[in-house]
Amino acid sequence: MVLVAEDVTYRMKPLVPLTSASFGKMNRHVSHFFGTRHGPYHGGLIGNRGTVKAAEPDYPLVVSVRQEHGSEILVLDRPLKVGEQFLDGWDAVITNQLKTLVTVRTADCVPVLIADSSRGSVGAVHAGWRGIAHGIVPKAARKMVERFGGDPTAFHVAIGPSAGPCCYEVDAPVIEQLMLDVPRSATVFKRTGPETGHVDLKELIAWQAKSLGIRQDHIHVVDACTMCRSDLFFSYRREGRVHGTMVSGIMLT
Ligand SMILES: [Zn+2]
Numbered sequence: 001m002v003l004v005a006e007d008v009t010y011r012m013k014p015l016v017p018l019t020s021a022s023f024g025k026m027n028r029h030v031s032h033f034f035g036t037r038h039g040p041y042h043g044g045l046i047g048n049r050g051t052v053k054a055a056e057p058d059y060p061l062v063v064s065v066r067q068e069h070g071s072e073i074l075v076l077d078r079p080l081k082v083g084e085q086f087l088d089g090w091d092a093v094i095t096n097q098l099k100t101l102v103t104v105r106t107a108d109c110v111p112v113l114i115a116d117s118s119r120g121s122v123g124a125v126h127a128g129w130r131g132i133a134h135g136i137v138p139k140a141a142r143k144m145v146e147r148f149g150g151d152p153t154a155f156h157v158a159i160g161p162s163a164g165p166c167c168y169e170v171d172a173p174v175i176e177q178l179m180l181d182v183p184r185s186a187t188v189f190k191r192t193g194p195e196t197g198h199v200d201l202k203e204l205i206a207w208q209a210k211s212l213g214i215r216q217d218h219i220h221v222v223d224a225c226t227m228c229r230s231d232l233f234f235s236y237r238r239e240g241r242v243h244g245t246m247v248s249g250i251m252l253t
Contacts, residue, residue, distance in 0.1 A: 071134035094123035108163035119150035164225030165200035
């Protein structure tokens with residue numbers, strides 16, 4: 001099921017395909033959403049980074065942490081209190097706690113939400129090209145198995161709106177790094193100049209998820225580009241600076 005904050009629901013109504021990275025009937029106990037530039041808003045939903053917040057009644061506890069384009073994973077395996085602080089940087093937050101919304105903020109990077117339907121755990125992952133090279137998504141999924149049990153074949157992965165293969169251009173050092181760390185890069189790279197090319201980040205994440213044993217039909221992709229759709233998304237690359245980021249999240253209900 002897709003859970004979206006009210007303003008996002010409103011904005012996204014005519015854009016149903018955008019919400020299609022849904023976990024569907026997989027698990028009635030998981031809610032998730034991918035935000036747009038229209039909401040849910042930072043201040044309203046997540047407040048200060050690193051401080052556990054109680055937001056609206058729908059989100060009893062909200063966790064949003066500083067992201068560093070690294071591969072550190074924050075594990076939340078105990079009940080949290082409002083006001084509690086997590087002040088380091090993490091690019092994935094996983095939890096087995098009910099009614100604890102874990103979030104990720106993105107502009108062109110890929111927000112990835114993971115749910116284990118068998119054991120009851122979820123994760124929110126921030127994956128840019130560096131995170132993908134670090135294998136942040138498979139690392140987060142493996143950490144969910146290690147800490148909470150379960151099996152990747154029961155996992156669902158939703159890959160949200162990000163800079164798409166139509167627009168996301170990288171240069172030689174990035175291409176080389178991705179080729180080295182993610183073999184699939186060779187087939188999703190389209191040359192745009194002598195030293196530049198377009199890369200499909202979402203496809204790389206889907207490939208990494210499959211390599212981990214996650215079923216193809218459990219991998220859901222939002223086919224929307226943050227750089228093309230200025231009406232819906234902030235884009236660091238398009239706008240040249242950070243005007244804002246989208247908030248996405250997942251929660252065991
Ligand atoms: Zn595009």
